[in-house]
Amino acid sequence: MKNRLKVLRAERDWTQAQLADALNVSRQTINAIEKGKFDPSLPLAFKAAKLFKMPIEEIFQEDTEDVEEG
């Protein structure tokens, strides 16, 4: 799954620690999500969408390489 978390965070001039604090997770988790190494749960994705005041699909998109064809 791809995401725009890093871009959105940078636009608001937030640090990873600040975003982690706002989403009530560890900074390591934010870092892993930004790098695409960890996919957040649906509740956490919705929480991020609410924080950024954006639809969830504008932050998280499915990685076309991961999608099974057919």
Next chain:
Amino acid sequence: MNKVKNYTTVNQQNTKRLMFWTAAWVISMAIAAFAPRFIWDFNTTLTIIGVLLNIAAGLGMLLANRQYLIDLDEMQRKIMLEAMGLTLGVGLVFGLSYELFEDIKLITSEPEISHVVIVMAITYLIANIKGHRKYQ
């Protein structure tokens, strides 16, 4: 960006609580193991009190660990779950094989539970480090 419940603060508090109960359990275990012989000459009442204190500290440690795991975020919990799963598997396989080796005379010494605990602790430590590196 203000939060009533800060993840880092909660995690630090839980870690300190877990460290306290673990230390209490280890100390009470040492007292229950050595004090009857070296301090109170196998006085039954004092020995029972020592054992009960050790069990109480163990219970405190279990509850502190439960709270620690509950308050972890989803990625940290996943790392812990994978590490604990591997540790349980290694402990089971190693423990049973170790016991078997003695039964079939592959080793001459009596298997010690402490050896299994050491293997499990090392497995847990390595699995935790690998888990954290995986998501770095």
